[in-house]
Structures are given as C-alpha cells and as structure tokens.
Amino acid sequence: MSQETTAESVIRCEHVTRTYRGTGGARLVDRLRDDGERPATTAVEDVSLSVSRGEVVGIEGPSGSGKSTLLHLLAALDVPTHGTVSVCGADTADLSRRERTRLRLEDVGIVFQRFHLFPSLSARANVALPLVELGVPKRERREHAERLLDSVGLASRTTHTPRQLSGGEQQRVAVARALITEPSLLVADEPTGELDTATGDRILSLFTEAAARDTAIVLASHDRKALDIADKVITLRDGGRTDG
Numbered sequence: 001m002s003q004e005t006t007a008e009s010v011i012r013c014e015h016v017t018r019t020y021r022g023t024g025g026a027r028l029v030d031r032l033r034d035d036g037e038r039p040a041t042t043a044v045e046d047v048s049l050s051v052s053r054g055e056v057v058g059i060e061g062p063s064g065s066g067k068s069t070l071l072h073l074l075a076a077l078d079v080p081t082h083g084t085v086s087v088c089g090a091d092t093a094d095l096s097r098r099e100r101t102r103l104r105l106e107d108v109g110i111v112f113q114r115f116h117l118f119p120s121l122s123a124r125a126n127v128a129l130p131l132v133e134l135g136v137p138k139r140e141r142r143e144h145a146e147r148l149l150d151s152v153g154l155a156s157r158t159t160h161t162p163r164q165l166s167g168g169e170q171q172r173v174a175v176a177r178a179l180i181t182e183p184s185l186l187v188a189d190e191p192t193g194e195l196d197t198a199t200g201d202r203i204l205s206l207f208t209e210a211a212a213r214d215t216a217i218v219l220a221s222h223d224r225k226a227l228d229i230a231d232k233v234i235t236l237r238d239g240g241r242t243d244g
C-alpha cells in the first residue's frame with residue numbers, strides 16, 4: 001500500500017506508465033512491416049495517486065502532458081504498460097475486456113472531451129442509455145433521464161438529437177449521461193471546456209453534489225474554476241507528476 005492509499009480508495013494508481021508504440025496513423029502495410037524501430041511515446045510515466053470516496057482530484061498540465069491518457073487509465077478504458085491501476089478494488093489489467101466494460105457500466109461515469117453522443121438518439125435516449133444496458137424499465141429510465149436533463153438546464157431539449165444542440169448543450173447531455181448510474185467514480189476530461197460561465201458553474205455544482213454523495217471525481221482541466229472545486233490538484237508535465 002502506498003502512503004497515499006487508504007481503505008476508502010476508489011482508485012489506487014501505483015507507478016503507472018503508459019507507452020504508445022509509434023504506430024499511430026501509419027498505414028497497415030507499414031505496421032505489418034514494423035520492426036520495432038519506430039519511436040514510442042511515453043504519455044504517462046511513473047504516476048501514483050489515489051482517490052477516495054467523495055474526493056475531487058483535479059489534473060492540470062499543458063497540452064500533451066498526458067492528462068487524457070491518465071484519465072483513460074483511471075476509467076478502465078485502457079490498461080497501463082507498467083504499474084497498476086485498481087478501480088473499486090479491481091486491478092484493471094487482471095480483467096477481460098468484457099469485465100472492464102461491466103466495471104465501467106456499473107461503477108464509472110465518463111465525460112469525454114468530444115462527448116461521444118449517439119447522433120441518431122435524442123438527448124433523453126443518450127442520457128438513459130446506460131440504464132438500458134443495466135435493464136432498468138423504460139418508464140423509470142425516461143423519468144430519471146428527464147430529471148437529470150432538467151438539472152443541467154435542458155428540460156426543453158429532451159427530444160433534440162445531438163446535431164440540433166450546441167456544443168455546450170451536448171456537453172451537458174454528456175454530463176447527465178455520466179451521472180445517471182450514480183457511479184462510484186466520475187472521470188471528466190475538460191467538462192467545462194465548451195460552456196459559458198453560468199452553465200459551467202452549474203455543471204461544477206452537480207459535480208460537487210455528486211462528491212457529497214460519495215462519488216470520487218477526477219477531472220482534467222485548463223479551467224481554474226473547475227480545478228478550484230478539487231480537494232487536491234496534481235500537475236503533469238511530460239507524463240510525470242511535478243506537484244511533489
């Protein structure tokens with residue numbers, strides 16, 4: 001157990017490194033011929049941190065410093081090259097792809113930088129989607145999704161599809177979707193990036209309320225106001241922590 005780790009940890013991340021082999025963007029023919037000489041990118045290097053129930057942790061750092069890569073590891077979307085990440089007690093590298101999908105569905109809410117909404121579904125259906133996969137009856141899903149959309153100021157937009165919504169509205173749909181399962185962990189990449197001040201404040205209040213209900217929250221941001229809701233902020237530079 002590291003010094004930072006407590007029994008209440010939702011995330012335990014120990015000496016985590018993530019290296020991408022230098023195949024990004026290469027043509028298939030080049031990848032098949034790859035002799036391992038292509039330069040690799042170490043996006044995250046030897047990072048340790050823990051996040052407890054109800055704790056908000058901010059991640060700051062310049063573009064390319066590894067914030068999104070670290071968030072993907074913490075959300076069990078990816079596994080480390082070295083070191084361990086455990087989420088709700090499970091070492092993510094020990095899980096099959098299917099088990100990681102289940103872990104995310106049940107325990108993790110994710111707000112991506114580019115929202116990842118389904119274009120053909122209404123805002124309400126996008127928000128309710130995790131509940132479909134969890135087998136919640138239709139009427140209950142609809143009511144819950146509508147309540148959440150109301151809480152992010154989108155009560156009048158429930159039947160709009162993503163392309164009928166502004167960037168900021170899509171962001172709010174993504175936040176509502178991440179919160180609908182009342183996850184143990186919420187991971188958010190630039191959650192206020194597209195939002196005007198009032199809407200950004202509203203989203204941050206939702207995060208603070210979720211933390212008060214014991215959700216652990218990790219958010220990466222360049223926005224000082226977003227980082228201000230954090231109990232602690234870690235700083236990344238070239239993939240490593242520089243905050244001591």
Ligand SMILES: Nc1ncnc2c1ncn2[C@@H]1O[C@H](COP(=O)(O)OP(=O)(O)OP(=O)(O)O)[C@@H](O)[C@H]1O
Nearest residue numbers: 020024041042043062063064065066067068069070
């Ligand atoms: N799939 C990938 N394959 C290869 N390299 C990658 C991949 N994803 C990220 N990288 C590289 O890893 C490094 C860290 O990227 P990452 O997206 O984690 O940074 P970031 O801090 O989130 O940046 P930003 O603030 O611009 O979103 C960068 O050098 C990036 O080019």
